[in-house]
Amino acid sequence: MDDTEFLGKRVVVTGGTRGIGAAIATRFARAGATVFTTARSEPVAPLDGIHFVVADLSTAEGASIAATRATEVLGGVDVLVNGVGGSTSGPGGALVLDDDDWLAAINANLLSAVRMDRMLLPRMIDRGSGVIVHVSSIQRHLPMNWSLPYAAAKAALSNYSKGLANQVAPRGIRVNAVAPGLTETPAVLARIRRTAAADAIAEEEARWRVADSLGGIPLGRLGTADDIAEMVVFLSSERAGWITGGEFVVDGGTLPIA
Numbered sequence: 001m002d003d004t005e006f007l008g009k010r011v012v013v014t015g016g017t018r019g020i021g022a023a024i025a026t027r028f029a030r031a032g033a034t035v036f037t038t039a040r041s042e043p044v045a046p047l048d049g050i051h052f053v054v055a056d057l058s059t060a061e062g063a064s065i066a067a068t069r070a071t072e073v074l075g076g077v078d079v080l081v082n083g084v085g086g087s088t089s090g091p092g093g094a095l096v097l098d099d100d101d102w103l104a105a106i107n108a109n110l111l112s113a114v115r116m117d118r119m120l121l122p123r124m125i126d127r128g129s130g131v132i133v134h135v136s137s138i139q140r141h142l143p144m145n146w147s148l149p150y151a152a153a154k155a156a157l158s159n160y161s162k163g164l165a166n167q168v169a170p171r172g173i174r175v176n177a178v179a180p181g182l183t184e185t186p187a188v189l190a191r192i193r194r195t196a197a198a199d200a201i202a203e204e205e206a207r208w209r210v211a212d213s214l215g216g217i218p219l220g221r222l223g224t225a226d227d228i229a230e231m232v233v234f235l236s237s238e239r240a241g242w243i244t245g246g247e248f249v250v251d252g253g254t255l256p257i258a
């Protein structure tokens with residue numbers, strides 16, 4: 001790894017205190033970037049050298065706090081990674097879900113990114129450069145019974161990402177999406193443990209039960225947060241200078257189609 005690749009670059013990663021967002025924030029910092037991140041709660045362990053603000057990005061107010069503070073601290077943003085997202089709906093399928101379930105998923109997985117982009121893009125446009133990455137999910141192609149609002153919101157995020165890329169490419173800004181497969185983060189570990197408890201099976205068996213519910217993982221292991229961070233950092237770098245409007249799947253081979 002080149003520890004100077006992002007020297008002088010100002011990077012915002014939303015949702016960077018755990019899991020995939022934390023790996024992305026750390027990876028950028030190790031490559032020399034000045035990094036700013038957000039979460040709804042204070043990090044459990046101190047974030048070494050990474051700026052931080054508490055903000056709930058599923059609300060307009062939280063997004064405004066995060067974007068304003070990031071701009072104050074960094075003086076401008078070169079790279080924005082919209083990492084916030086997740087599923088909160090439980091079992092039971094589409095018919096047990098109400099408007100609140102749907103709005104929660106849309107706010108967390110789609111509007112969190114739309115709002116951050118809307119607030120931070122104008123200064124990128126003024127400068128004529130910038131990079132945005134949206135963290136989507138393979139569930140946007142593979143909707144699961146237990147997380148239909150999440151899958152639909154991620155599908156909308158990927159669709160929006162493509163449209164935004166088309167709009168801002170002539171202004172010198174690249175926009176891409178990354179779609180992770182099953183990645184062992186605190187959120188996924190919690191799901192594995194809930195499955196183990198509900199089905200009265202060992203954690204390792206539950207891990208593969210969850211993986212198999214998505215169609216399995218041909219490479220034989222769950223992803224790590226670093227697997228996803230590597231793709232996000234590549235897309236944000238000059239090495240990806242001619243890549244925009246794409247969605248890049250990082251899933252160990254789960255998706256059965258290209």
Ligand SMILES: NC(=O)c1ccc[n+]([C@@H]2O[C@H](COP(=O)([O-])OP(=O)(O)OC[C@H]3O[C@@H](n4cnc5c(N)ncnc54)[C@H](OP(=O)(O)O)[C@@H]3O)[C@@H](O)[C@H]2O)c1
Nearest residue numbers: 015017018019020039040041057084085137182183185187
């Ligand atoms: N793990 C997977 O298998 C997988 C697969 C496909 C896509 N993804 C996507 O990857 C992203 C990260 O997932 P993860 O598994 O790493 O999640 P995670 O372990 O739950 O970590 C989520 C991070 O985002 C923060 N966060 C969550 N909601 C927030 C909100 N409303 N406002 C501000 N911060 C918020 C959390 O901190 P607080 O709780 O303190 O707010 C935490 O720092 C999500 O967009 C997810 O949909 C994950």
